[in-house]
Amino acid sequence: xxxxxxxxxxxxxxxxxxxxxxxxxxxxxxxxxxxxxxxxxxxxxxxxxxxxxxxxxxxxxxxxxxxxxxxxxxxxxxxxxxxxxxxxxxxxxxxxxxxxxxxxxxxxxxxxxxxxxxxxxxxxxxxxxxxxxxxxxxxxxxxxxxxxxxxxxxxxxxxxxxxxxxxxxxxxxxxxxxxxxxxxxxxxxxxxxxxxxxxxxxxxxxxxxxxxxxxxxxxxxxxxxxxxxxxxxxxxxxxxxxxxxxxxxxxxxxxxxxxxxxxxxxxxxxxxxxxxxxxxxxxxxxxxxxxxxxxxxxxxxxxxxxxxxxxxxxxxxxxxxxxxxxxxxxxxxxxxxxxxxxxxxxxxxxxxxxxxxxxxxxxxxxxxxxxxxxxxxxxxxxxxxxxxxxxxxxxxxxxxxxxxxxxxxxxxx
Amino acid sequence: xxxxxxxxxxxxxxxxxxxxxxxxxxxxxxxxxxxxxxxxxxxxxxxxxxxxxxxxxxxxxxxxxxxxxxxxxxxxxxxxxxxxxxxxxxxxxxxxxxxxxxxxxxxxxxxxxxxxxxxxxxxxxxxxxxxxxxxxxxxxxxxxxxxxxxxxxxxxxxxxxxxxxxxxxxxxxxxxxxxxxxxxxxxxxxxxxxxxxxxxxxxxxxxxxxxxxxxxxxxxxxxxxxxxxxxxxxxxxxxxxxxxxxxxxxxxxxxxxxxxxxxxxxxxxxxxxxxxxxxxxxxxxxxxxxxxxxxxxxxxxxxxxxxxxxxxxxxxxxxxxxxxxxxxxxxxxxxxxxxxxxxxxxx
Numbered sequence: 001x002x003x004x005x006x007x008x009x010x011x012x013x014x015x016x017x018x019x020x021x022x023x024x025x026x027x028x029x030x031x032x033x034x035x036x037x038x039x040x041x042x043x044x045x046x047x048x049x050x051x052x053x054x055x056x057x058x059x060x061x062x063x064x065x066x067x068x069x070x071x072x073x074x075x076x077x078x079x080x081x082x083x084x085x086x087x088x089x090x091x092x093x094x095x096x097x098x099x100x101x102x103x104x105x106x107x108x109x110x111x112x113x114x115x116x117x118x119x120x121x122x123x124x125x126x127x128x129x130x131x132x133x134x135x136x137x138x139x140x141x142x143x144x145x146x147x148x149x150x151x152x153x154x155x156x157x158x159x160x161x162x163x164x165x166x167x168x169x170x171x172x173x174x175x176x177x178x179x180x181x182x183x184x185x186x187x188x189x190x191x192x193x194x195x196x197x198x199x200x201x202x203x204x205x206x207x208x209x210x211x212x213x214x215x216x217x218x219x220x221x222x223x224x225x226x227x228x229x230x231x232x233x234x235x236x237x238x239x240x241x242x243x244x245x246x247x248x249x250x251x252x253x254x255x256x257x258x259x260x261x262x263x264x265x266x267x268x269x270x271x272x273x274x275x276x277x278x279x280x281x282x283x284x285x286x287x288x289x290x291x292x293x294x295x296x297x298x299x300x301x302x303x304x305x306x307x308x309x310x311x312x313x314x315x316x317x318x319x320x321x322x323x324x325x326x327x328x329x330x331x332x333x334x335x336x337x338x339x340x341x342x343x344x345x346x347x348x349x350x351x352x353x354x355x356x357x358x359x360x361x362x363x364x365x366x367x368x369x370x371x372x373x374x375x376x377x378x379x380x381x382x383x384x385x386x387x388x389x390x391x392x393x394x395x396x397x398x399x400x401x402x403x404x405x406x407x408x409x410x411x412x413x
Numbered sequence: 414x415x416x417x418x419x420x421x422x423x424x425x426x427x428x429x430x431x432x433x434x435x436x437x438x439x440x441x442x443x444x445x446x447x448x449x450x451x452x453x454x455x456x457x458x459x460x461x462x463x464x465x466x467x468x469x470x471x472x473x474x475x476x477x478x479x480x481x482x483x484x485x486x487x488x489x490x491x492x493x494x495x496x497x498x499x500x501x502x503x504x505x506x507x508x509x510x511x512x513x514x515x516x517x518x519x520x521x522x523x524x525x526x527x528x529x530x531x532x533x534x535x536x537x538x539x540x541x542x543x544x545x546x547x548x549x550x551x552x553x554x555x556x557x558x559x560x561x562x563x564x565x566x567x568x569x570x571x572x573x574x575x576x577x578x579x580x581x582x583x584x585x586x587x588x589x590x591x592x593x594x595x596x597x598x599x600x601x602x603x604x605x606x607x608x609x610x611x612x613x614x615x616x617x618x619x620x621x622x623x624x625x626x627x628x629x630x631x632x633x634x635x636x637x638x639x640x641x642x643x644x645x646x647x648x649x650x651x652x653x654x655x656x657x658x659x660x661x662x663x664x665x666x667x668x669x670x671x672x673x674x675x676x677x678x679x680x681x682x683x684x685x686x687x688x689x690x691x692x693x694x695x696x697x698x699x700x701x702x703x704x705x706x707x708x709x710x711x712x713x714x715x716x717x718x719x720x721x722x723x724x725x726x727x728x729x730x731x732x733x734x735x736x737x738x739x740x741x742x743x744x745x746x747x748x749x750x751x752x753x754x755x756x757x758x759x760x
Contacts, residue, residue: 269706269728272695274743276708277726280474284453285481294696304480306503311744 004122004154005166011094011120014149019118021146023084026115029144030083031075034108037136038071040064044139051131056104057266058227063104065262066226070105073369074112082116082370087384089119089172095383096167098158098176098186099133101126103226107133110175111151112370113380120150121383122167130155158182164189173382195382197231197374201309202336202358202365204237204316205351210341212243216250218363220258222338223297223314225366227265231335232358232366235310238321240341245288248301248318252290255297255314264295267313271295274311291315323347327354335374338365417442421714422514425521425687432686432714436467439714439721443470446485449477450720472691472698472710472724475505475668483719484508490515492551494667505667507551510718515551518671518715519558522685526674527661529594529624534565536595538585540603542572551667552630556598563596577603579610586611586619586653594624597653600631601642608648620654626677627655630663643680664738668723670715673736681735687714692731693724695742703731706739 036042040049052063073079097110107123114121125133133153141148156163158178168174168189175195176186183196204222206215222234239247275294282289282300291298297314305319306326319325324347327334336358337343337351348359357376358365373379417438423429441464443450453471454460463469473483478494480503488508495504509515528535539556547553560568571582589595599607604627611619627649629642646660653659658678665672673682673690684690691700692707701707709729712722726744729736 269695270740271743273708273726273728276695276698277474277476277724277742278744280472280724281476281480283456284449284473284477286452286456308503309744311742 004156004163007152007154008094008122008167011122011150011152012092015092015120017146018120018150025144027080027083029140032143033140034071034075036139038068044135048131048135052104055129055131056102059263059265061262062227062265066103067105069225069366071108073367074108078370079112082112085116085380087117087381089117089384093172094120094122095173096122096171098124098178099126100177101128103230104129104132107136109374110379114383116380117383119383123153125153125155127155195377200231200333200335201235202232204234204338204362205343206237206239206247207341207343208240212246212250215340215362216247216254218340219251219338220254221363222365223316224258224262228310228312228314230366234316234338236307236317236319238319238325241320241322244318244320248299252299259296267295271312275313275315278311278315324350330354336365338362418511418717421717422517425517428686435714436712437465439717440464440467440470442717443720447483447720449481449483467712470722472722473720474724475726478505478507478668479503482508485718486510491549492667493549507667507719514715515670516558519555522672523559527626527628534563535593536589537564537568538582538597539570540572540577540582540599540607543570546574577606579607582607583610583614590619590621592622594622597627599629601629601645604629604649605640605645608652611652618652618654625655625659627660628663629660630665669711669713671713681732681737683735690736692729706730
């Protein structure tokens, strides 16, 4: 087996050929490949799905829905615009992207900007889900051969210093998804050359004016997609106290219906135990909760405005909240907000400050497109290199300065 | 109340009395004295009469200790969990009106589980903080009591507000490589840190005197270390020169008063006669077949002051009269788009 370090060296050599590919060539290869991977009847998917179903534990419908959510927004014009952006990696070199075990297809969010920047990348695929990434890269490379040599995947035990130390030392950029420990380790190993995405979750907001039934149908999709295991999965919902009860009832029905349309996948005792404990805890506290089979979904109508991560299996807590909820415990650990009804500016601002990088209508939170910047980070410029990174940083500072101009003036005085 | 408390104490020290009868009385006592528990029983249609069979007493999830007050009488000690979860950081609180009952439990179980027969006082090194450092830790309460009962001159505390004093711990252990057997009290995390330090020193291995014991409790407190409890114990045996039966595992928690112990060198955990356990199906909360995985529940008579029947977040499997720990229920960890293969337990 070729070592990851040797693979990385080959990627460096492939950089000139990658730079020579045109936008149109890239776009055609990207669209054709992605379309095949979003079509469950394609040859690629028919070959891949049995393995993906096994490794992800998702149901057949759940897998297809999840891949559609993560990929369909990357087919259209926003993806084309991304690929046509001017930022380019001008010197030779490779980047390392460490992918998490789930959700499947997450590579798309870093591959597209890497293609746009013509940046060769070594992807570290998880041993728990080692199928999607090599299948996608191979299919892409067959459509545009220079890519076959510029994008590669390897799998090794995370934390192995013999493998990782030389990679961290030589990579132009390290992008890592992982636990807080993984993220800290990467930051220490590649200071100033890394972009990290730690564990996050998403929340919902059902404000005044929301139709409880419609909000519930949308929110149920945002909860159930990827069986609530992605960072854009909704774990808890803050709801206008006037409609929180009606929304909870409607959400329970919607989740129950969705359990047929989008059946839950494989569960393990730890997940089932977590949901049971959440139901028992709710019972003891005298809370209203709804739920049938443990994996079909559980809706708990909370009386405490503080929230906590869901134990999974489509379990969600509804917290009555008319105003800005307490988010201080969640700063830096929130990813998205699914919104129904009115979102007051102060609430929007509070979620922004807490780190939410995606606001979307309920039902569309997990359907990202190429314009979404996870954590506000523009990966294409990061891949392109230090000059662009600095300009990106400068742009961010300028935006910040605009927003807080008056505060800055006061400080200056 | 005093009469029931004394009957339970007598049962603990000498198994004097019938467990079923005491357990039923304790369950009814909880119903009468602990308001959140009574409300739960009422909502489930469980009357005091039904509690004649203690098995029908609903088990309270440990998470409820974070938000509800279970106190059958005015507490004399208040224990708090160390708070291993992230996010909405809420700690379990155990209001304990009967600390003497806790001491009775420790005296009734610890020597038999952890000390060699006939051993008197012995040098103890504690990597568990003392009470001055952690006044609300039930484990520190236990360690303090163990020091009072069993510690010989020269025993030492090697944990403080600023963390573990590993220099002191290493010096202490090396100084006692020759002499009488010693006892080391440590959490699994502290043991890992101690072993890491020893490994980093020149001439790292120590050979502690034969008969020495290590009392190991708890997990890694939310830290994901690249190791397993089994691997830690293997390293401890190697680096401290311990006999295969030198490590005793303890299983306890803030929400319980009694503890389960392994046999020396063993993995499986056994509860004392006053704390039977169940392994429950998450779907039905019925007892699973032996060998199947389920949620661990304990009926701890010594928890008379709060609530006796406790449903933990731990998963386990029954093996005869003992159980084996298999992990935790989901819910405490934030993990979206961040799980690695190692964390998923992939081969």
